[in-house]
Amino acid sequence: MPSRASRASPYLVVAILIATWWAVVRLSGTQIFPGPWEVVLGTIALAKDGVLLHHIAASLMRVAVGYLGAAALAIPLGVAMGWSAVAYRALNPVIQMLRPISPIAWIPLAILWFGVGNASPIFLIFLSSFFPMVVGTIAGVHAVERHYIRAAENFGITGLPLLRHVVVPAAMAQIVTGMRIGLGVAWLVVVAAEMVAIDSGLGFLIIDSRNAGNRYDLVVAAMVIIGVIGFALDVLMRRVERVDSVKWRYAR
């Protein structure tokens, strides 16, 4: 059990940050950049007419579709590449070449292919979260201890059941870590993707607030909300890491 002081410490750090922010805004006498209180008022104003919820829902929906689509493809592909040396040799160079290309670089192509609707940001999220999950899954399968495979073979478990019931669970901890990183990147990218010509989402809210009369209180409010939701998603994924069938790897 952490001590009371150490449990209070993160709140203290946040309080110090907000106080510093407030002091700097005050001392500099800036008219444009908002202090913490203006941001709170801005957030309340946004929340009141339901606009905020609308933007949050739009961003979360895009992340959900893009991310789950990526997971559905990346995990089976990662298992295949981790298990089969042939598949690994054939596909790994392409994966490693595509991986370092920033999702932002794909924006022009995304607009060209999918227009400016929902499909473009979803595609960008798909791309950005796909690679961490493929790479994590491959590494997880490569790290599966040989003696589990031998034990399974001893009991006559081979082929697809071996992959499904032994290889994937044995690699699950690293697969989940890949999924956690993937989700973080997906959330990072949704905002960037929404800054390009869309009419909803937290990214749109930031650009729109600036364009519509330099409402920096709303810009910062949106930034804070993005941060809080990103944090919440990570907490959620960490919970998954604590499920019994996943955490055995960390337990000993």
Add this chain to the structure above:
Amino acid sequence: MPADIDARDVWKAYRLDDARTLPVLEGFSLTVAQHELVALVGPSGCGKSTLLDLLAGFQRPDRGSIAVGGQAVRGPNRNGILITQRGAVFPWISAWRNLTFVLDGMPEEEKTQRARHYLELVGLQDFLSAFPYQLSGGMLQRLELARALVVSPDVLYMDEPFGSLDALTRLRMRQELLRIRREEPQTTVLVTHDVDEAIALADRVVVLSERPMRVTRIVEIAIEHPRSMADPRAVALKDSILRDLGAIAE
């Protein structure tokens, strides 16, 4: 009694490079009778684990024939289950699921009944839903044993099964293994470097030579259970086996 293991004239060598090979077995033979427990003792690196791999079907011999339960061994199979020091119960599922998983395909009722029976046999009936990381080293070895027995193999191969346990737990596991064998005798090949363990458990001790591995001597252990290591017969046997192994001076 019919032989459960019949290995005849088995040859095995590992290729080191184009010019050299490492001969491990050169015409090795061994038979083990049904329900017998045979202990293999020998210097480390002599090829005991290779032999178990061959018997269990994880490796193929270069020459010779290996039959287990009357059937030629062609690959890993449920006729012979191998347990090692390292342990290989699946850590991502519960104790219960470890047993029922290897019984998949069996009717539900029979599966449940078998899993329950063997977890009880090894004394884990109160830990059905425990995950392996929650069990102690000794309990893990019991679980491993239960999972091996639940498929009713013809033979059990144990490669230093208690090697990673502390001294006291190791002694307890010996007693456990003997108790389980009294209830359900099981043909067993036990590889160990602990001569005490071999004498305490085995019907026969096979003393092995350096590589290429040969049978130096086969020692019948005609001491009734429960055996005491202080028994003069046990002391004399231990002495002669250690002499064979060159562990004490002639």
